[in-house]
Each structure stands twice: as C-alpha cells, then as structure tokens.
Amino acid sequence: MRPAKAGIIRRLQTPRSALPSPITSGDPLTEPLSARPPATPLRPSACPGLLRIVPALDGGICRIKLAGGVISADQAFAVADAAQRFAGGVIEATNRGNLQIRGIGADHDALIATLLDAGLGPKNPASDDVRNLMLSPTAGLDPQQLFDARPLAAQILHSLETHPRFHELSPKFALSLDAGEGLVMLEHPHDLWLSAMDVDGETLLGFGLAGCPANDPPLAAVTLDSGLDLVVAMLELFLEHARPEQTRMRHLLEDMPVTRFLELLSERLTTSLRTGKEITSWRRSPIRTNAHIGAYPQALSGLTCVGGVVPLGRLTPSMLRKAAVLSVELGDGALAMTPWQSLILRNVATARSADALDGLRAAGLLCDADQALSQMIACTGSAACGKGLADTKSDALQLAAYLQREGVSQMIHLSGCTRSCAAAHVAPVTLLAVSAGHYDLYFHHADRPGFGELRGRDLTIEAVGALLTTDSRSNTDD
Template identity: 80%
Template sequence: MPAAKAGIIPPSQIPRSALPDPITSGDPLAEPLSARIPVAPLRPSACPGLLRIVPALDGGICRIKLPGGVITAGQAFAVADAAEHSAGGVIEATNRGNVQIRGIGADHEGLITTLLEAGLGPKNPASDDVRNLMLSPTAGVDPEQLFDVRPLAAQLLNTLETHPRFHELSPKFAVSLDGAEGVAMLEHPHDLWLSALNVEDETLLGFGLAGCPATGSPLAAVSLDAGHDLVVAVLELFLEHARPDQTRMRHLLADMPADQFLAQLSERLPHSVRHDQKVTTWRRSPIRLNAHIGFYPQRHPDFTSVGAVVPLGRLNPSMLRSAATLAVELGDGTVAMTPWQSLMLRNVRTENGSRAVDGLRKAGLLCDADQALSQVIACTGSAACGKGLADTKADALQLAACLQREGVSQAVHLSGCDRSCAAAHVAPITLLAVSAGRYDLYFRHAEQPGFGELRGRDLTIEAVGALLTADSRSNTDD
C-alpha cells in the first residue's frame, strides 16, 4: 500500500469499533471470507454487482450496494484502494445511493476480495442483486422525520438477503422507505414505495406500487409495526403471480389491476390495511430544493449534516479518502451516499460545520448549489459506453462553465442515449445526444411523455448554453 498522504488516516489506524453502521447489524467480517464467495455462477444479468463485474469500453464495472447508502470510513478506504490497485481509479456515485468502480482490469478476484474483506458484500452471494432498498441520507437524524426508519430497514435488508425466494427478483426491482425526512428522493420510481404519514394523530406507513410519492398517493396504509410483514407479503405476491418476463411491478399491474393485488394482499396480511379516503388522497410534502447540498440541520441542535456534490458523479480515490477522513475527524465515521450523486457527513458538531465544508471543497467536492456544475449530471457517454453518441462528461463540463460565466445554475441532465442511465427520473432539463457534441433539448412537462417538451433539435453545447441562459432570465426578470 502506498505511504499515507498528509492529513489522510490510513485504514489500519481507523478503529472499527468507532465506525458503526446504522443499518446493518452484526459483524460481516466475523464470517470467513470463503462463506461470502459464490460457489456457483450468478444468474446472467447486464447489471453489475459486487460479485459480477460487467465489461464496458473503459474496463469492468463493479457496483457496490450500500445498506441505506452508508459506507464506513474503513470501507471507503477499501473502495479507494481497490479502485487504485485493480482499476483505473474511477469511483462513481450512483443515483441509487451506491458506489461503483470503473475501468477494472484483469484482477477481478483481487478487487472482489478486497471489498469482501471490508464487509461490503452480501451475507449470501445469491442476494447481491436484490439489496435495493433506498433510504434518505439523513434517516435517523432528520428533524422532520416521523419515525426512524433504520431498524425497519435493517430488518428488511436481512430478509432480502436470507429469504431464498427473494433472490429470484430482478436486479432492478427496487423498494424505497421514506420516513418523511426533509432530505429524500421522492421522484425515483420504485416497484414498492413506502412513506410515513400522519392520519388522525397516528403515524402510518402508506405504500404504493410502481411509482413514487412525488406524483402518487398511497394505495393503502398499515401500522408501523406491520411494515416488515407488508413488504414480505408484497414481494411474495409479486413472485407468485408474475410471469418470467414480468420482472417489474409495472409489468404485473398491466395484467393484474392494483385493486385486485391489494385485495389479495389484505387477505394474507395478519394486520389491518387502511385504504379509506384519508389515506388514498394523502400527498407527500415536497422537500426543500437542494437540501442535500451544504448545511442541513439535525434533530439534535448541537449537530448538523454537511452535503457535497460529487462532480458529474465521479470520485477519485483521493477524494473518497478525504471525505472518509473528515467523517472520522468531524462526524460519526460514516459517509452517506445520496441519490443525487452526492455525499453527506452526518453528526458533525455545529461548530465544526465550516471545517467540514472547507475540507470537502479542498477535496474537490461541490458544497454550493449556486455552482452550475453542482446541478449538472451526465452519463458515461461515448468515452466509455458503446451506446453513447456523445462525450457527455466533457460536454457537461463545457456547459457548466458556460452557465457559470452567466451566473445561471439549472438542473440539467446530459444523456448519451435514450436509456437515461444517469437519471432514474425525468430531469427538469434533458439533453439527449444525437451525435458527437450535438443534442436535442427537452424541458420536463407534466403532460408530455418521455423527457418532456422538445425545445430544440441538433443543438451545439454553445447553443444550449445560450438558450438556457435566456430561459433563466426570462423566468426571473419582471
């Protein structure tokens, strides 16, 4: 291992006892490594996992699913080491609150071993694909939450990993658990979403199928103590009725109406299910825009969370090590990855908040929502993806520089093809590549399908910058 850089704590000096994981329970390192290495080939899939490295133009991709989006400082050092020693040094923050390593060379076994030894693998190799449970990065510490979702999340993750039938789920089948936090991704569609709500002075868990709380109301609701049984029953019912080609909840609902699904679900649950008007007309309160960037208050007034955007979703090992070091020195020893391709340090004493921001900025992260680059996301693009029609990362940097000069900061998504890999939901503004350096421009519109309303065809980045600048000024000037 290379000598430690100034200001960086070597992983050997980080006490594991000081790095609690608020989601998982037990010690994954207590298991022998051989118990966590697959003994049989995993099922074919185009989705990368920790145990399945998928090829791309720039090398292999390994996706590491983090429980609740949380990674300990020691684990972050292990990811940085793996990216440095077995790959090209590119670490990506994903839009599901995970991380992935790109550019992996021939040493797949060495990289996987490093990650497993850090406790980043599944309890059961067959469960690696199905650990798709999204939480708020401020779960447990958020002043707006109605309940702490972390104990339920730990129970659900354990069930997903240990229930063999659930290993049949698609790697894309996903669940979200929303405790009404002020920092929450509400727009990503999920196969099953759960949101805490207050009805008649009681906190319930509303749930919906094949959608999201930003645009939908609950199908029904159960008590908080019924949350685990509810998720298990939904997944079992899905697997019983879905054909092999129906890998997502929306596919099943095309044949089986939601009301019919709910009726069968109610019959098998030992808990009462509420689907009266007070539940089915409830709507989730929107969150504050860019709440994941900069300072965010916690329930305890002496502590704060500090968020920083990963530029275009890409970290290098030094950036990740710096964030992990700050987490140990100023926070709780963990880094929370977010669905906005950013990260948060939590449980930072309020008087240390400015030190945390300064440290994150020095590491190359973006802590100000007014920075144009903090609002821009881009897929891998043609530089590393065979389907990409343009070098979206390079074009995104050019566009961000143009917008910054004009004092404009807008949420923009650059996609190299129509698969929209960088954004799980439709962004306010989408640039869809049509050829190298040229894009169709879309503005999200509630009544328009896909990316929204087409506002320009075959535009250069300079032309897009001019249009977005003009649009921004026309929307803000009297």
C-alpha cells in the same frame, strides 16, 4: 463474467470484524443460510454487482450496494485502494446512493476479495443483486422524520438477503422507505414505495406500486409494526404471479389490476389494509430543493449534516480518502452517499460545519448550489460506453463553464442515449445526444411523456447554453 470462485464464496460465509453499519440485522425469517444451497436468480441481468463485474469500453464495472447508503471510513479507504490497485482509479456515486468502480482490469478476484474483506459484500452470494432499498441519507437524524427508519430498513434488508425466493428478483427491482424526512429522494420511481404519514396523531406507512410518493397517492396504509410483513407479502405475491419476463412491478400490473393485487395482498396479511379517504387523498409534502448541498440541521441540537456534490458523479481515490478522513475528524466516522450523487458528513458539531464545508471543497466536492456544475448530471457517454453518442461528461463541463459565466444554475441531465442511465427520474432539463457534441433539448412537462417538451433539435453545447441562459433570464423577468 467469471463466476465467483470458491474462496470468495467462503469469505461470504465467514464472520467479519468490519466496523458495524448504522443499519443492523434483524431476526432471520427462514432457516440458516448454511442449511440450503445458494439460489440461482431466475431473472438474470447485465447490471453490475459486487460479485458480477460487467465489461464496458473502459474496463469492468463493479457496483457496491451500501446499506442505507452508508459506508464507514475504513470501507471508503478499501474502495479507494481497490480502485487504485485493480482499476483505473474511477469511483462513481450512483443515483441510488451506492458506489461503483470503473475501468477494472483482469484481476477481478483480487478486487472482489478486497471489498469483501472490508465488509461490503452480501451475507449470501445469491443476494448481492437484490439489496435495493433506498433511505434518506439523514435517516434517524432528520428533524422532520416521523420515526427512525433504520430498524425497519435493517429488517427489510435482512429479509431480502435471507429469504430464498427474493433472490429471484431482478437486480433492477427497487424499494424505498421514506420516514417523513426533510432530506429524502421522493421522485425516483420504485417497484414498492413506503411513506410515513400522520393520520389523526398515528404514524402509518402508506405505500404505492410502480411509482413514487412525489407524484402518487398511497394505495393503502398499514401500521408501523406491520411494515416488514407488508414488504414480505408484497414481494412473495409479486414472485408468485409475475412471469419470468415481468421483471418489474409495472409489468405485472399491466396484466393484474391494482385492485386485484390489493385483494390478494389483504388475504396474506394478518392486519387490515387501511384504505379510507384520509389515506388515499394524502399527499407527501415536498422537500427543499438542494437540501443535500451545504449544511443541513439534525434533530439533535448542536449537530449538523454537511454535504457536497460529487462532480458529475465521479470520485478519485484521493477525493474519497479525504472525505473519509473528514468523517473521522469532524463527523461520526462514516459517509452517507445520496441519490443526488453527493455525499454527506453526519453528526458534525454545528460549530465545525464551516470547517467541514471547507474540507469537502478542498477535497474537490461542490458545496454551493449556485455552482452550475453542482446541478449537472451526465452519464458515462461515448468515452466509456458503446451506446453513447456523445462525450457527455466533457460536454457537461463545457456547458457548466458557460452557464457559470452567465450566472445560471439549474438542474440539467445529459444523456448519451435514450436509456437515461444517469437519471432515475426526468430532470427539469434533458439533453439527449444525437451525435458527437450535438443534442436534442427537452424541458420537463407533466403532460408530456418521456423527457418532456422538445425545445430544440441537434443543438451544439454553445447553442444549448445560449438558449438556457435566455430562458432563465426570461423566467426571472416574469
């Protein structure tokens, strides 16, 4: 890709008047950015960013990382305009609550400038890749939360953007912050995860490495006011000990025992790590399945979140604009993108929630969990990816239509190759393409590696549909 030009970099250093994000900046940890040159990442990657447009069969890809997954209505209009003017009009909702534009033509600079003018870029060009912190789409509003995660998230994001060493992290290095919300992604693996826990009436932050709170107990915990210090110490420790080829926490832990990592971490912190049985035996409560679809109550009486699934993760500019208009008319003027490839209108008056759902449906979103397509995940596939062995999105539409006629709706992931780009964790059912229109069928099994238990080889979509329908009815009869 072409490096960003001087004019684009100047835009990043110029104050913007864009609408403020619900996540605001914290205090700087280091000297002003203007006092030092931009850092050069030591772990380069082919992952797209806002400033790094990478090629694909259908054109360039630009990934827009959203603080807390939130985008204002004005910013959503800017993304829709950029996709329509400079690309093929395809906007994707990612599985980490971000957006990306596909099919970008030759004018990379104009597209980037449009997004920067909307306030969607990083504070420093070197930090674009590392803004990987996942929150609940209902952070600060959720009736089950133990604390409002947004202030701490703002401090962590500010540190990721302004701490010069953190720009060396891989674009895939990811963090999550779970404040106990009832609507939060718990299953995606992260290099560092933080999860709120109540211990004898005190709210603590449990944490784990190279895993997720859905499957793993915390290694230790700290008080809430030590959360930022913990993250900074963890990341510095990783960068000091990981070799350049060790881009993820799991790579470092192959060489360094977790016990040793915790010993080194304790030496860096001014507070003690809590490691008692009440910490290490704690388990995160699961969330309600499909809570991101339809109406979801907020902590404040009379207000509701309303969500709809983006069909197969793809938005048109028109769909995004209509959702943004709804956010202004019925919500708080912003959209919360979710790791389930859906979007949520927040702060909707409960009395208007039916209107919001009708509006999202009219925009083309899926607002009912019994719609088979609302449970489908599919990667780009052979239509736009050189590694794809099948046209996964077209096949997903065919499979969804079949299952809808049979009254079956279940979580299914179609992957064009073994990389599993569309799903960050193993789905209950995975179809792995082996050739055009043909898939191996896997059912998730806790004791089986990879996608799980192989249940069928080289199946057509019709054969997959028949097998899933039979299995679903058999399970129901049980």
